[in-house]
Amino acid sequence: MGIFSSTKCCICGNKATGENKVKLAERLLLCADCRKKCSPDLNPPLYAELTSKQILDDMRVYAENRAEYADIFKPDTIIKPSHAICNDVLRVDMQNCLWSSGASDEPEVFTFEQIKNYKLKLYTRDVRQDQNYPTVPASRPDFPTCPSKSQITAMSIEVEVDHPYLKYVTLWPMDVFIPEVTDVISGYAISDEVYGIFESMMSGGKEALHTRTWDEEFGEAAETLKKLKELMDTGIITQEEFNEKKRQLLNM
Numbered sequence: 001m002g003i004f005s006s007t008k009c010c011i012c013g014n015k016a017t018g019e020n021k022v023k024l025a026e027r028l029l030l031c032a033d034c035r036k037k038c039s040p041d042l043n044p045p046l047y048a049e050l051t052s053k054q055i056l057d058d059m060r061v062y063a064e065n066r067a068e069y070a071d072i073f074k075p076d077t078i079i080k081p082s083h084a085i086c087n088d089v090l091r092v093d094m095q096n097c098l099w100s101s102g103a104s105d106e107p108e109v110f111t112f113e114q115i116k117n118y119k120l121k122l123y124t125r126d127v128r129q130d131q132n133y134p135t136v137p138a139s140r141p142d143f144p145t146c147p148s149k150s151q152i153t154a155m156s157i158e159v160e161v162d163h164p165y166l167k168y169v170t171l172w173p174m175d176v177f178i179p180e181v182t183d184v185i186s187g188y189a190i191s192d193e194v195y196g197i198f199e200s201m202m203s204g205g206k207e208a209l210h211t212r213t214w215d216e217e218f219g220e221a222a223e224t225l226k227k228l229k230e231l232m233d234t235g236i237i238t239q240e241e242f243n244e245k246k247r248q249l250l251n252m
């Protein structure tokens with residue numbers, strides 16, 4: 001391609017200028033307007049791996065996703081990282097088992113079944129010059145801890161998803177250029193909260209969060225048993241028949 005490579009968007013053909021254009025695979029360009037039609041969870045490192053054909057396909061997947069979920073997605077759990085630098089948000093609709101991430105008002109919506117895995121990553125800076133920076137312990141045994149003589153500047157949770165183009169979506173519980181110890185503690189606390197929510201989502205969402213009450217579990221069976229007892233008392237069924245029915249109804 002050389003130095004005279006095209007500056008045109010490979011999708012719409014308009015001149016791709018400005019900060020929001022991105023480079024695709026094979027050094028093709030995608031303009032800011034076309035980028036808005038792609039999934040908001042596609043981030044620059046992912047764009048670099050996609051061809052123009054795959055971008056068109058992603059636009060279709062995103063448009064279909066909006067058409068399917070925009071009206072039914074009603075988040076009841078929303079987590080915002082406390083740091084202003086990243087304004088992305090985890091939104092979860094526990095009733096419909098749907099969720100989204102990122103700052104977009106028109107997010108791509110995922111089902112709970114699409115979550116494959118999630119893990120917390122730390123970004124650290126060597127602070128050998130300033131060894132007074134205290135190491136903050138992780139709040140959970142499965143979280144990575146700050147290596148010695150380093151300072152945590154950011155934390156991300158990479159959520160691996162089952163999706164044609166997104167390998168993962170990323171949440172940022174912490175992102176501070178010059179962090180205080182309190183920023184790190186708060187980052188771990190937000191990560192903890194996010195992990196808790198993903199644990200519920202992966203264990204079945206609605207079912208896991210909703211503990212069945214006695215009434216829901218046995219109410220109907222109790223009504224039936226009352227009627228059966230009347231039948232037994234009037235001699236229509238025997239004690240054995242009643243016992244057998246009772247075992248079946250209460251799953252004993």
Ligand SMILES: [Zn+2]
Pocket residue numbers: 009010011012013014030031032033034035
């Ligand atoms: Zn374009």
